[in-house]
Amino acid sequence: MRYLPLTDPDRAAMLEKIGADSVDVLFADVPAEHYLDGPVAGLPLAASEMAVEKHMRRLSKKNLAAADAAFFCGAGAYRHHVPATVDHIIQRGEFLTAYTPYQPEIAQGTLQMLFEFQTQVARLYGCAVANASMYDGSTACWEAIVMAARLTKRRGVLISGGLHPHYVSVAQTMARFTDEAIAYQLPTLEADPGDDALIARISDDTSCVVVQYPDIMGRIPDLQRIADAAHEKGALLIVANTEPVALGALEAPGNLGADIVVGEGQAIGVGLQFGGPYLGLFAITNPKHVRQMPGRLCGETVDADGKRGFVLTLSTREQHIRREKATSNICTNSGLCALAFSVHMTLLGEKGLTALAAENHRLACLAADRLDKVPGVRVLNDTFFNEFTLVLDKEARPLVRKLAEHGVLAGVALGRLFPHGEGLDDGLLVTVTETVTEDDIETLAKSLEEALS
């Protein structure tokens, strides 16, 4: 087997050193009645690199790759152009095959990168401190809810209807096992993101209000108003962002009163990958709360020779030290995805991110105007960044499936996101990034026209 360096003479010499007759003898502690004396039955045997590649390629061909379609899907996972440099860097073995940097003397590469990443995320979000990443946006969002409960010692969680339904679902699932009481109402097919109704529901028991920005239908809620209302009642504002490129054009949540900002970082550097691995981002505006934060943190220090260096720090919050008193049971971050994000963000910088956001918004406006002219189609949103909701005069789901047969991935039907939602079936969420061409927009418009006529 090509990944196993030992030769039979090696094995024989090593067994002799150990004083065992065979490898099987080393498994003497496994009760004989449960020890398998050969390979697990019914499974294939070893295969060459060529054969495995062929098999996997055949499987991959059964998927329609975004690049082979006119592509307008978003809803928490975004297709942006990722510069070739990003993939080259993350495939360097020194990053790819390194462990968590618990030995800082020989992990300064990962640690310095994480320190830079934390700073990039904190600035993008308008926050004081960001952690070294979490699993994904949905789990980061739940961790923020639990952190808010620790800080406020309250249990009421008020979730906006504009939050990604998967994030809501994760929170509702986890809350079944904790003491959090979640209040959530499905969104309605309206241009107004419903800030007033949300604000009206904040009470003295509310630990936190969770708002997505821009929201699941592409609308942009007024964070400052919600923040003021929440703070007046002693509650925290958690803002979730699923599209970080938007923050190149929109004011940062931390500058608009958010206390905890979480999000999905996948859009920058990571790629679609059918939903994972992704990159949870987590940041706070008040640095005094850092000891209540979940996840790994990288901090600056000096070494014994007085040189600047970086270490994982404040680990007394973490499970491997605190065991059942930890701030979270999470042990892994999303290191390599954080690297991809950081490299892409470094290539972009202030100027590039701003220009990328502007290009997304320009194309999205173009698409919205064009699609609004299709008979039977109306653009719902007053405000949006690169994602908006179309209201069709028929159910969107079957139409999306039909268009896919013709190589048009038209977007995400709200009926897929909210299968039990009332009155949302005609909604189609359309996302337009810089990877979309004006021809693609025309293709989508024509396809919709045809399908709706």
Next chain:
Amino acid sequence: MNKMNAGGWKPGTPVSSNNEGEYPTVTGNRALKLEERLIFELGTRETCGVDLPEPKADAPNRLGKFARQQLIDLPGLSEPETVRHYTRLSRQNYAIDLGLFPLGSCTMKHNPRLNEKVARMPGFADVHPLQPVDTIKGALGVIDELSHWLIELTGMSAVAMSPKAGAHGELCGILCIRAALEARGDARKVVLVPESAHGTNPATAAFAGYEVEDIPADKDGRVDLEALKARLGPDVAGVMITNPNTCGLFERDMKAISDAVHAAGGLVYCDGANFNAIMGRVRPGDLGVDAMHINLHKTFSTPHGGGGPGSGPVVLSEALAPYAPLPFIVKDGETGEIHLVEEENVGDEFPGSFGRMTAFHGQMGMFTRALTYILSHGADGLRQASGDAVLNANYILRSLDDVLDAPFGEAGHCMHEALFSDNGFADGMSTLDVAKGLIDEGFHPMTMYFPLVVHGAMLVEPTETESKATLDQFVMAMRSLAERAKAGDETLKTAPHHAPRARLDEAQAARKPVLAWQGSVEG
């Protein structure tokens, strides 16, 4: 948060002190050992490494009143500067590609490059998680094939694929247990965890709302079966047990433990972090396990990536399968058609599912890598791999047990990791010193001070992807370090001497945390 960054010499500034050893340089560089500034010190707000159209002032604007007013203050670098920055940083990292990474319980094995190539096929890398099901048949096919392997290798009934990493998988397993108990109206409060367990185990049980109670180990480093039996009762939801355990030993009584827990109405969670030792040799399902997470980033060679992403599918027994989280796939036995089960269609057929743990489908990019690895090995190769992993660990155990104390060495063979203690070191010499000495010898340190049941523990897991020549060199280094520790060699106290950094002041980092760069980027 203090305003200033911590002091100390920074790359990019001249070296003026004379503590640079022999042959000081003014840059702080040492030939191929290159110092690197932060991107915030290198870049400017005007530099960009991507070509993008200039934004137009008169472009349409649907941002309402929310357009950004404040500077983000991010630095940019051109492409060549970016490549150089990260390449220089990369060279300050140790990695499996460079050498042995004997971290016990972490299974740092070779990461095959075919895995990377496959994961980047457009049909896997460039697919959206919410595309219509007809356009993602291949993705569901990958999940189905990998599921089949994991189920067959573990002798279980089902697998929940979505957990994002090991601890997330633990949580999934415990939540399945809680959901199953609640479904039968049985609100049990306590989870038993052996004292040798991973720290994540008690953290997970507590997160899921359980009280955690320790169960002691016996003198052989295994779970004390009688103590466990004595504690079982109607308040015990289950046990979380690691097998092989964190002392590197197989829990011989695993079946008896499971039977006792089941008889008392509880369920058995097994931490599968150490599955690499027994893969293809014994099936946890045959030992009565109800749930076990599998770290694809350990056993099945997906890269650790400097701390993630991981992937932690959870195999489930028949008793727990109905409670698996969404989404999951179901294969039609007759047509072979694979169906995706999500919130909308879970209702009637699968009422028990405890909900959703993450957006989308789990770590697809890791599924493709793990499946590629598994198909490469085949059932025979996987069995050979666990055999070689255990052989390598025993070879290290027997090559060092005359110079290092091996607390359970007399009890027989170990599994995939060899455990030593600091017993016999000179006063003032510690496991940490040996670990830092290993860095100078060109190895990554072993796992230190874990498991907690052994004083000054050193847990060495070589994995099967190391050659005998590498192991022999490691043994040579460890023998030398053991002698130095026993002799009280003071130079070990200040090791490493040859790494990019000397020992770092972790106390200062925690006392006055500097967690972000504080300056303003050049305009």
